[in-house]
Amino acid sequence: MNKTVLITGATSGIGKSTAILFAANNYNVVLCGRRQERLNALKQELGKETKVHTLNFDVRDKAAVFEAIESLPSDFTDIDILVNNAGNAHGLDTIDQGNTDDWDAMLDINVKGLLYVSKAIIPKMIAKKAGHIINIGSTAGKEVYPKGNVYCASKHAVDAITKGMLMDLNPYGIRVGAVNPGLVETEFSKVRFKGDESMAENVYKGFQPLKPEDIADIIYFVVTRPYHVNIADLIVMPTAQASATIVNKKV
Ligand code: NDP
Ligand code: 8X3
Numbered sequence: 001m002n003k004t005v006l007i008t009g010a011t012s013g014i015g016k017s018t019a020i021l022f023a024a025n026n027y028n029v030v031l032c033g034r035r036q037e038r039l040n041a042l043k044q045e046l047g048k049e050t051k052v053h054t055l056n057f058d059v060r061d062k063a064a065v066f067e068a069i070e071s072l073p074s075d076f077t078d079i080d081i082l083v084n085n086a087g088n089a090h091g092l093d094t095i096d097q098g099n100t101d102d103w104d105a106m107l108d109i110n111v112k113g114l115l116y117v118s119k120a121i122i123p124k125m126i127a128k129k130a131g132h133i134i135n136i137g138s139t140a141g142k143e144v145y146p147k148g149n150v151y152c153a154s155k156h157a158v159d160a161i162t163k164g165m166l167m168d169l170n171p172y173g174i175r176v177g178a179v180n181p182g183l184v185e186t187e188f189s190k191v192r193f194k195g196d197e198s199m200a201e202n203v204y205k206g207f208q209p210l211k212p213e214d215i216a217d218i219i220y221f222v223v224t225r226p227y228h229v230n231i232a233d234l235i236v237m238p239t240a241q242a243s244a245t246i247v248n249k250k251v
Contacts, residue, residue: 002050005223006030006079008059008117009086011038013186014136017216018083023050025220030076032068032086032117034058051075059086059113060105069120078128081223082121084114084158085136089151089192103150110154114161126172130227133169134219135162137180139235145244151192155180166232175230179218182237183247184210206249207240 005022009015011033023029023046031042032055039054046052053076057064087110090102114135125131140148141155162178169176189200203209215236222231240248 002026002028003080004028004030004076004078005081005083006032006121007083007085008032008113010042011035013188014181014184014212014215015083015085016042017212018085018219019046021213021216021220023052026050027081028052028076030055030072030079032057032059059117060108062112062116065113065116066120069117077124079121079124079131081132081134082118082125083134083136083219084117086113086117087136087154088188089140089148091194092147092192094147095149098150106150106154107157110151111157111161114158118165122169122174125169125174129173131172132175132223133165133177134222135165135176135178136215137162137178139180139182139237139241139244141178141180142235143244148244162233175227177222177230177232178234179215179222180233180235181210181215182235182241182244184212184215186212206251207247208238209240210236210238 005027007015007019007029010019010031019029019031019042028051029046030053031039033039034056036056039056043052043054053073055068057068059065090105091099118133135158137158138155140152141159144152159178162176166176185204189203193199218236225231
């Protein structure tokens with residue numbers, strides 16, 4: 001029987017590439033996001049290859065998260081793999097200049113949203129004593145960079161939550177791990193800079209950033225190891241990147 005993977009933030013970037021790769025490999029996919037037209041387009045495209053179900057909810061909305069997961073049709077309730085990917089940075093400001101709405105967004109989406117989705121799915125995994133949770137952290141969860149303050153805090157929280165999940169779900173044979181990317185060219189910087197295309201493009205100028213497909217490949221590799229192998233933590237950066245602040249740019 002085909003396995004089922006639920007991916008949050010499947011409408012763009014890393015989540016979308018992950019959805020495409022898992023669908024191409026005959027996993028049933030549950031695709032989550034807020035942009036319905038993108039969910040529809042993906043369902044149309046990936047539905048040619050596998051079974052697809054879409055869920056439209058904002059991970060910040062606790063009731064909506066639980067309602068959405070409970071609404072899954074029987075073909076999709078048995079979730080084998082959860083990819084907690086939905087998230088973004090909002091703003092890049094020193095702590096004194098930071099916008100409190102941006103802080104709320106990052107902590108509510110990247111941290112609390114990940115917790116709500118996990119809480120809705122973990123009981124099913126505990127019941128069957130199997131499952132795999134992959135949290136998309138970041139190099140920003142391993143080090144702090146100037147003006148990264150609250151985004152880095154949110155990803156450090158993801159790092160801690162991953163470690164906690166690994167311990168607490170250990171008795172149930174559930175695999176837990178994090179994939180922590182460095183600079184990946186997606187819509188991430190457009191969101192961070194609130195639609196300012198030139199600011200966003202500048203982030204990825206002068207070096208070869210990771211592509212979302214690179215991270216999808218790694219997530220697929222992590223999932224397809226034999227079940228007794230759990231990749232608990234993994235950092236992946238472009239070759240041009242050595243740390244959050246050291247990038248070998250040619251311009
Ligand atoms: P994108 O902006 O391309 O994708 C973000 C995804 O998250 C979208 O599908 C978006 O869907 C979804 N999302 C955002 N907010 C919400 C919300 N409130 N409720 C539900 N879904 C939401 O960025 P990336 O693909 O780059 O980001 C994916 C993950 O990777 C994030 O957790 C990010 O922090 C992490 N990451 C990214 C890096 C990068 O350099 N790009 C590096 C390290 C980590 P929709 O708007 O339709 O809801
Ligand atoms: C995304 C990587 O360096 O822009 O998490 O924070 S960075």
